[in-house]
Amino acid sequence: MAYYTSTNKSELQAYNTLVVEGEGYDGIYTTDWASIIEHPNGTDYAILKHDSYETELTQEETLGAEWSPEIEL
Amino acid sequence: MSTLLNISDKIGLQSTPNPSLLNLYGGAAAAYSLRQLDYNYTGPAVTVRRDSDQATKDIGFVNGELDTASLEAFTTEDYVRISSDYSGATPDPSAATNSLTVESNQSALGVSEALKCTVTGSSPYFYLSGFGGSGIELNISFDYYIPSGQSLGSIRVGVASPEETFSTTGEWATANFNQTSSYSFVIFRANTNVIGDEFYVKNLVVTQTSANGFVTTWYDQSGNGNDATQGTASAQPKIVSLGSTILENGKATLEFDGTRVFNSSINLTAEQSAIAVATKSTSQAYLTSDDLNHHAIVSGFINGFESFDGPRFTITSNPTNTIGIVSQFISSTFASFYNQTANATGTTTYTSATTIKTIGGYEISGFRYNGKISELVLYSSDERTNQSGIYTNINDFYSIY
Numbered sequence: 001m002a003y004y005t006s007t008n009k010s011e012l013q014a015y016n017t018l019v020v021e022g023e024g025y026d027g028i029y030t031t032d033w034a035s036i037i038e039h040p041n042g043t044d045y046a047i048l049k050h051d052s053y054e055t056e057l058t059q060e061e062t063l064g065a066e067w068s069p070e071i072e073l
Numbered sequence: 074m075s076t077l078l079n080i081s082d083k084i085g086l087q088s089t090p091n092p093s094l095l096n097l098y099g100g101a102a103a104a105y106s107l108r109q110l111d112y113n114y115t116g117p118a119v120t121v122r123r124d125s126d127q128a129t130k131d132i133g134f135v136n137g138e139l140d141t142a143s144l145e146a147f148t149t150e151d152y153v154r155i156s157s158d159y160s161g162a163t164p165d166p167s168a169a170t171n172s173l174t175v176e177s178n179q180s181a182l183g184v185s186e187a188l189k190c191t192v193t194g195s196s197p198y199f200y201l202s203g204f205g206g207s208g209i210e211l212n213i214s215f216d217y218y219i220p221s222g223q224s225l226g227s228i229r230v231g232v233a234s235p236e237e238t239f240s241t242t243g244e245w246a247t248a249n250f251n252q253t254s255s256y257s258f259v260i261f262r263a264n265t266n267v268i269g270d271e272f273y274v275k276n277l278v279v280t281q282t283s284a285n286g287f288v289t290t291w292y293d294q295s296g297n298g299n300d301a302t303q304g305t306a307s308a309q310p311k312i313v314s315l316g317s318t319i320l321e322n323g324k325a326t327l328e329f330d331g332t333r334v335f336n337s338s339i340n341l342t343a344e345q346s347a348i349a350v351a352t353k354s355t356s357q358a359y360l361t362s363d364d365l366n367h368h369a370i371v372s373g374f375i376n377g378f379e380s381f382d383g384p385r386f387t388i389t390s391n392p393t394n395t396i397g398i399v400s401q402f403i404s405s406t407f408a409s410f411y412n413q414t415a416n417a418t419g420t421t422t423y424t425s426a427t428t429i430k431t432i433g434g435y436e437i438s439g440f441r442y443n444g445k446i447s448e449l450v451l452y453s454s455d456e457r458t459n460q461s462g463i464y465t466n467i468n469d470f471y472s473i474y
Contacts, residue, residue, distance in 0.1 A: 023306070029120055029122060035305055
C-alpha cells in the first residue's frame with residue numbers, strides 16, 4: 001500500500017476530499033477515504049493512496065516503523 | 074397442512090437450522106455474527122458498501138444464515154464506468170495520449186460522431202483512467218473502423234496484459250470482451266508507428282461486472298444497540314471479493330487484513346466473557362487487549378487513552394489460517410481457551426469495568442488484527458458454566474472440530 005506524505009495536514013485532508021467526492025461516498029455510512037496518520041514527531045502526516053487518484057504530494061511505498069507510536073510493553 | 078406450517082413458522086423451525094445462541098444463552102452485552110443469533114432478531118446482519126458505485130444495502134438472514142444470494146446479487150450488479158458515443162465537440166471522457174491525436178464528432182465510412190485517432194509518432198496510444206486499480210472485472214464493448222490501405226492493420230485494447238487485438242479493416246466492426254484489470258485504465262493502441270495512419274472508435278461502453286463488498290455496519294443482535302461501525306472506506310472489513318462472498322469452512326466471514334477495524338463502544342463489567350469465531354493470518358494476535366501493539370480482535374485502547382484497563386489474552390501460540398473458537402471467562406478467576414484447550418488460567422487481577430472501543434485491533438493502522446472474524450459475543454458475566462453449550466452451538470454451525 002502506498003501513501004502520500006506531507007508536513008501540511010490540510011494537503012492530505014484535501015486529498016481525502018478529492019477521493020470522497022470522486023468516489024461519491026454516501027456521507028452517511030461512508031464519510032472518508034482514509035484517516036490521516038500523524039508521525040510521532042508531530043510534524044509529518046500521511047494518508048493512504050487510492051489507486052485511482054494521483055496528486056503531486058510525496059509518495060511513499062510503505063510507512064516505516066518510525067511512523068508508529070511508541071509501543072508499550 | 075397450512076396449520077402445521079403456521080405453527081412451525083411461529084416456533085421458528087422454518088427460519089433457523091440450529092437453536093439460536095442467544096435464545097439458549099441470553100444476556101449478551103453485544104453479539105455480532107453472520108448467522109442469526111436470536112430467533113426474535115429481525116434486523117440486518119450487516120450494511121454493505123460495494124466499491125463499484127459506492128451504493129449500500131442491508132443484508133439479512135435466510136434460514137438463519139447470511140443471505141449471500143442477495144449479497145452477491147448486489148455486488149455483481151452491472152455498473153457502467155464509461156459510456157460515450159463521442160458525439161461531443163471534445164472527447165468525453167478526456168483521454169491521455171501518446172503519439173496520437175484524438176478528435177471527437179468525426180465521420181468515417183458513413184458513420185458520424187466517432188472518435189478519430191491519428192498516429193503522430195512511435196508507440197501511439199490513448200487511455201482512459203479512473204478504474205480503481207487492479208482486479209476489477211470489466212466488460213468492454215465498442216465499434217471500430219480501421220481504414221484499409223494503411224500500414225495500420227490492427228489495434229490493441231484492454232485493461233490488462235495481454236491486451237485484446239482487433240484486426241478487421243475496411244469496415245466498421247464491433248468488439249465485445251471481458252477482462253480482469255491489472256491496469257487502472259483502459260488503453261487503445263495502434264499497432265503501427267506510421268505517422269498519419271488512423272482508426273476510429275464509436276459507442277464505447279465499459280461496464281464493471283463485479284465489485285468488492287465492504288461492511289460499514291455490523292449489527293448487534295443482542296438488543297443493546299451496540300452496532301459496530303466504520304465510516305472510513307479504506308478501513309471497512311471486506312465481505313465480498315469480486316462478487317463472491319468470503320467464506321471460512323463454507324460460512325460467510327469478515328476479512329480483516331491488518332488495515333481494517335470497526336469502532337464500537339461496549340461497556341462490560343469486571344466480570345465478563347468474550348467468545349469469538351476467528352481465523353488469524355499472522356502469528357501475533359490477542360483476543361482482547363488494552364495495548365496498541367497486540368493486533369487484538371477486541372481492543373479498549375483508543376486515541377492513546379487506555380480505557381480498557383482489562384485483560385490481555387494472547388492467541389499468538391494458536392494455529393494460523395485455521396478457524397477456531399477463542400474465548401475468555403473472567404470473574405474471581407480467569408480462563409482462556411482455543412477450541413476446547415485451555416490457553417491460560419489463574420486468579421484474575423482485572424477488577425475494573427471495561428469499555429470495548431474497537432473490533433479488529435487498535436484504531437491506528439499498523440496495529441490491527443490480521444485475519445477473519447465470523448462471530449463475536451460479549452457478556453458482562455462469567456459464562457464458564459455455559460461454555461460447553463455455547464461451544465456446541467457454535468461448532469454445530471461452523472464445524473470447527
